Amino acid sequence: MPSAIPRPRPITIAHRGACGYLPEHSLAAKAMAHAMGAEFLEQDLVATRDDQLVVLHDIHIDRVTNVTEHFATRHRDDGRFYARDFTLDEIKQLRLTERTDASGRVVFGARYPGGVSGLSVASFAEELAMVRGLNRSTSRIAGVYPEIKKPQWHHDEGVDVSQLALSTLRAFGYEDKPEQVWLQCFDLAENTRLAESLQCPYRQVQLIADDAWGESATCYAELLAPGGLLQLQGVVAAIGPWLEQLYSLNPDGRVIPTSLVADAATAGLCVHPYTVRADALPPGFNSMSGLLDWLLEQGVDGVFCDFTDQCVSHFDARALAPAATAFKR
Numbered sequence: 304m305p306s307a308i309p310r311p312r313p314i315t316i317a318h319r320g321a322c323g324y325l326p327e328h329s330l331a332a333k334a335m336a337h338a339m340g341a342e343f344l345e346q347d348l349v350a351t352r353d354d355q356l357v358v359l360h361d362i363h364i365d366r367v368t369n370v371t372e373h374f375a376t377r378h379r380d381d382g383r384f385y386a387r388d389f390t391l392d393e394i395k396q397l398r399l400t401e402r403t404d405a406s407g408r409v410v411f412g413a414r415y416p417g418g419v420s421g422l423s424v425a426s427f428a429e430e431l432a433m434v435r436g437l438n439r440s441t442s443r444i445a446g447v448y449p450e451i452k453k454p455q456w457h458h459d460e461g462v463d464v465s466q467l468a469l470s471t472l473r474a475f476g477y478e479d480k481p482e483q484v485w486l487q488c489f490d491l492a493e494n495t496r497l498a499e500s501l502q503c504p505y506r507q508v509q510l511i512a513d514d515a516w517g518e519s520a521t522c523y524a525e526l527l528a529p530g531g532l533l534q535l536q537g538v539v540a541a542i543g544p545w546l547e548q549l550y551s552l553n554p555d556g557r558v559i560p561t562s563l564v565a566d567a568a569t570a571g572l573c574v575h576p577y578t579v580r581a582d583a584l585p586p587g588f589n590s591m592s593g594l595l596d597w598l599l600e601q602g603v604d605g606v607f608c609d610f611t612d613q614c615v616s617h618f619d620a621r622a623l624a625p626a627a628t629a630f631k632r
């Protein structure tokens with residue numbers, strides 16, 4: 304294991320907050336991540352019926368709240384409950400739960416206990432207000448890392464999440480401190496629209512899924528093909544690939560890097576892979592520490608992590624240059 308790695312410290316992106324310890328996207332999980340030293344706090348953004356942005360990972364709310372009990376009949380024909388069908392006031396009546404799967408089982412069994420918590424869904428504005436407060440009261444600045452979720456679906460619903468996100472960020476003064484924002488999206492068409500038509504003043508991130516997931520109309524295989532990342536130049540400043548796109552496993556289980564990090568460097572793009580989870584390591588790795596050291600060796604610039612403290616303390620323990628993101632005080 305190297306004792307010193309001559310690279311800048313990657314940023315720790317608190318994925319849905321410190322969601323390894325508290326229900327995802329609760330303000331409590333964000334406050335905990337801030338206290339643990341995350342450089343950036345992530346917000347997934349979806350729209351309510353009254354065009355308010357709330358911080359939720361999915362357009363559906365039935366696997367992270369008690370909506371099926373509180374508004375039992377308010378589902379669509381597919382049986383799912385959608386944030387878009389509720390006003391912000393109605394969504395504030397709900398309580399968050401630890402995430403469950405389609406059969407109602409808690410997804411990560413060793414995390415926060417299942418069942419209804421005392422925590423509620425945050426609006427984007429509420430979360431930005433809390434971040435502003437914590438940045439002041441702790442004298443340590445954490446940036447924000449919002450994601451435009453399902454932009455085409457929202458357009459079809461008659462709401463423009465990107466416009467709402469930009470106007471909310473503007474209201475909180477982020478246009479004067481754009482280095483405190485990374486704006487992410489899986490949809491290349493929306494990233495292009497943000498960069499060109501909406502003149503997004505923030506660094507953007509092209510998330511990369513597996514085409515089999517049906518995440519968006521973007522062809523990810525095309526982006527991952529030789530030279531494919533070059534089309535992102537002038538649109539985004541970083542890619543956010545799935546961890547398993549960074550390597551393959553040879554028959555004896557050895558981890559072999561793909562060319563993705565080098566390809567990103569050729570295209571002038573930072574690399575922020577998702578998602579490091581101490582309790583769900585990707586194939587080929589048997590410890591969080593081993594995974595983080597491997598990512599350092601690859602030269603990634605940031606890491607989405609569910610366990611902020613473990614990521615921060617791991618990077619603290621390595622002799623790294625300061626993070627590339629240096630905030631002005």
Ligand code: G3P
Pocket residue numbers: 318347360450487510543577578607
């Ligand atoms: O935003 C990147 C990271 O969060 C992975 O995506 O599905 O958790 O929003 P997701």
Ligand code: CA
Pocket residue numbers: 345346347450
């Ligand atoms: Ca996300």
